Amino acid sequence: MNYRHAYHAGNFADVVKHAVLVALIESLKQKQTAFHVIDTHAGAGRYDLSQAEAQKTGEYREGIGRLLGVERLPTLIHAYLNLVRSQQTQSSGMQVYPGSPQISRLLLRDQDRLTLCELQDEELMELKRLFRTDQRVSVHARDGYDALNALLPPKEKRGLVLIDPPFEAQEDEFRIIEQALSKAQAKWPTGVFAIWYPIKLRAPIQRFHRFLRESGFRKVLNVELLLHPDNSALRLNGCGIAILNAPFKLDRTLAEILPVLAQHLAQGRFSQHQVNWLVED
Template sequence: MNYRHAYHAGNFADVLKHCVLIALIEALQAKPKPLCYIDTHAGAGRYDLSGEAARKTSEAAAGIGRLRALRGRQPLLDRYLDLVAAEGANHYPGSPRIAARLLRADDAAQVCELLPEEAAKLRALFRDDRRIHVHERDGYAALKALLPPAQKRGLVLIDPPFEEQIGEYARIQASLDTALTRWPNGVYAVWYPIKQGRDLQPFRRWLRRCAAKTVLDVELLIRPDHVPERLNGAGMALLNPPWRLDATLEPVLRLLAKQLAAEGEDGTARLNWLKTEDGTSV
């Protein structure tokens, strides 16, 4: 699988990721102290939905394109729709752009992108924003240098293209092992694709025994997860999530599952605690 951002901008997996991202940042901002947002695979930051890459897949039509009719139904979804609308017609914000619009004046962001062309777009996008620091380097390796951040509070988003497919999880796990040692109280969010649900079991076993205090697994399926040739859903593994984040996410996930289900299918949303406050693995 090669999950390049430009081809999939605004699809159902982006919708899930960005709703969760907004909820995480807003929960962290409930406290006045500044925070740091770190993005390991930032992409270009902004995407033209009328461009060649997006038109080739047309995935936004079945993602963000289905949600505008739900305005007014759920506050978190409304905030997401407002952030997308702020980009103007035919454009979709990537994760660093959404984060930048939410960050306060004393918050900061460190965003990493390995591809030179994408990194150049990031620099151009944030050239006038002194809160945002762009790094043209491997995001996994960058965590060693960036953690812990000066702000001591914040969020790391790990959103790789999964070019190595199942092998990507080994890199994620190794990176998180190091990150949790350097910054044990940080919040970590890992996006992952779902083709066959059974392929995720080794990753979930690792999450249950990792050094994070708590782990919440969030999934959105637009069709059953037993067909390996297609993307059937997406998930977010949340390590050390803010208090009551599950209660914030549950109503919007229920709406998304119904609205974004593939034609003729029943969508499914799942919120599972893999590790709880008392250290119990579920």
């Protein structure tokens, strides 16, 4: 696997994914009992946008760079942006972008736990360095899909599994996710699962949505943002997140933030977004 997220850190897809992640964790925090977040494809944890990889693509400029100077935004987007700002060590502009592991860690309470799975050596070393002093965080050098068999259900009985693979082979990745979800459902039917996916061509996504409708999971909420028509396999046209066992009122929260993200992240005249139920309670 050659994918390196450092080239894409902070792009529009990261903004959507991480805003939804903040919404999910804040929903879990509505109850005092502990929860457990499992990130199956963790990446490096955070990224230096001044480095060559991010500078080569410049994708963050059309993502997080679009939002940092905006004042009137929904409360949840401000919360996400404040997490990003909290990582900056220089006063002159943004240099660091937190990945999902760091965002999750920043939102944990003392009683909550975070488990990170990663296979790439460089990213794994960075995760271990970043979280070496935090007893709430465990880092595993293992395949995230395989790890779910050992990690589920967590002892806390509440929590979130974030599945965010690189999708180097898109259709194969959807099938792998479907197999992992089927096994996970048998072990933890009440867990919250969030699956990020890229939008290139619509057909593989339609098949994935059909699986979700027939999976037996309850309250399956789907979120999508399209910046280009979904008719080309040669570019990232948009992204989506399917949320299984979606928390109470999450649909209202996401319906508030998606139009705002679409407005500020649009790259031309074309922009579409939706928040819809694939399976209602």
